[in-house]
Amino acid sequence: MISFSEVSKRYPNGFEALRNVSFTVETGEMALINGHSGAGKTTLLRLIAAIERSTTGSVIVNGQDVGRLNDAAVPFLRRNFGLVFQDQKLLFDRSVFENVLLPLQISGFESKAAVRRVRAALDKVGLLNKEKARPITLSGGEQQRLCIARAIVSRPSILIADEPTSNLDMEYAKDIMAIFKSFHQVGVTVLISTHDVELLGGTPQRILTLSHGELTG
Numbered sequence: 001m002i003s004f005s006e007v008s009k010r011y012p013n014g015f016e017a018l019r020n021v022s023f024t025v026e027t028g029e030m031a032l033i034n035g036h037s038g039a040g041k042t043t044l045l046r047l048i049a050a051i052e053r054s055t056t057g058s059v060i061v062n063g064q065d066v067g068r069l070n071d072a073a074v075p076f077l078r079r080n081f082g083l084v085f086q087d088q089k090l091l092f093d094r095s096v097f098e099n100v101l102l103p104l105q106i107s108g109f110e111s112k113a114a115v116r117r118v119r120a121a122l123d124k125v126g127l128l129n130k131e132k133a134r135p136i137t138l139s140g141g142e143q144q145r146l147c148i149a150r151a152i153v154s155r156p157s158i159l160i161a162d163e164p165t166s167n168l169d170m171e172y173a174k175d176i177m178a179i180f181k182s183f184h185q186v187g188v189t190v191l192i193s194t195h196d197v198e199l200l201g202g203t204p205q206r207i208l209t210l211s212h213g214e215l216t217g
């Protein structure tokens, strides 16, 4: 479960990016964070992953108060997460396969099991036939799917994606949303930010709307 209680975030320059935000996303729920550019969507997701800390209020993830975690505990918190953020670059000098393998290597995974997991993750996002390719040779939509494969290879219980469909045409964007829905269907908690209202059309998912740092719906 992810729970925000009267959370505000003021950046060091004094700008208040979130104001008094409270909501709960239950375990296994899928929620979309919607709002205009600058509304605070990225900030909200960064607080959950302890990339930023709230100024006031509490952010609770799986019973842990994220804002109070010491730095040494943050990597343990992040083991629960699959993160798809814009600033996480692909490694263009490594193959598709190696890009997805890397998080498992870092966490010391046994190599045979790691290979199986990488292939399963690539299969899930429809990139198994591109495992030897370099990311630079992939389309924008394929690169986004590769980022998702890298995020889910560790089988996280919470998947957080910041504008994963930005810069993609509608068809690719719908494919990507379908991938996220498939994780939700197997019990993963999914939080996705988007300013793309078209994508939300007809989706039964919960939508949290931010406007100028405040939750308005």
Ligand SMILES: Nc1ncnc2c1ncn2[C@@H]1O[C@H](COP(=O)(O)OP(=O)(O)OP(=O)(O)O)[C@@H](O)[C@H]1O
Pocket (backbone or CB within 6 Å): 011, 012, 013, 015, 016, 017, 035, 036, 037, 038, 039, 040, 041, 042, 043, 044, 195
């Ligand atoms: N490190 C920072 N220091 C100061 N202000 C920041 C910082 N990061 C973000 N902001 C400001 O906080 C506000 C919210 O930014 P945020 O990136 O959370 O919005 P967003 O809804 O994700 O926007 P977009 O859809 O354009 O990505 C913006 O006005 C932004 O300029």
